Amino acid sequence: MTTTITRTARLMVTLTFVGFSSLLAHNAFAQSPLFQPLYEVLTHPRCMNCHTITDFPRQGDERRRHAQLVVRGTDNHGAPTLQCSACHQDENVADDAVPGAPHWGLAPLSMGWEGLNASQLCQALKDSSKNGNRSLADLLKHMSEDSLVLWAWTPGGNRSTPPLSQPAFVEAVQAWVNAGGPC
């Protein structure tokens, strides 16, 4: 009996350790707890599907390649004569079938976040050579006011929204910026 309990306990400890190691290996946790909520929002499909490192956007929570083989294009807004705005209006269509927001398009490749762990994403986010020469204050403005960013919380239909509410996210970004953007 005692042996069985000991074995179970050992197994549990081992599994816990393995699970924790696995999370550490993928660096799903930011070193700074102030960046953690940002990481969880920024890696949500509503953000990540257009912050890709590919020549095309993705769609859906499963992050499949965008239908119709839509491409990034040189200006991140699609092929020269098949622009994102050919289908995506300034707001979601009436039945929510096609999402929309102003300046719908992909983030530039330098702002692609796919494959980055929390620490790398944090560094990339702050790197002015990659982030469109934005200061921390500019990042706060972008993440709290840009209409395309805000769309993530009103995506329409049954599209999921980021794990934090929009006000909670702004609060988290503000706290991170106030602390100097720790990673």
Added chain:
Amino acid sequence: MFTIRVNGIAHTVDVSEDKPLLWVLRENLKLTGSKYGCGQALCGACTVHIDGQPTRSCVMPISAVGDKQVRTIEDIGNEHIGGLVQATWQELNVPQCGYCQSGQIMAATALLKDNSSPSDQDIDKALSGNICRCGTYPRIRKAIHKIATEQL
């Protein structure tokens, strides 16, 4: 009430602000060349030009048109390249059932205006949103190349 410019002519229509441009064109203005396919910007049958850019009129509310110039298949033949596209489409018998072809012609015209010698890849990128159930894609591609090599 909305006033929109379609094919160079101003039209005032009394419709709700969320009425799709496609239905204003078809029902109010009786311009039925632009087709209703899927209603979700997935097939391209409703493609018109908005300030020269191919746009899916089935998902564009009338309120979003504003001062922009709308051009439809009914008028595209009055443009040099639009005329060439329509003539070549006839010459090569591009359409089969024809339902998607006004959208294909609008997309092909915009492509050739932007790029006078498109590669197969350029054609794919520009027309990938225009679906043809008859599978006329090889003829569409052939017609675009023919125009580019012989007439532009």
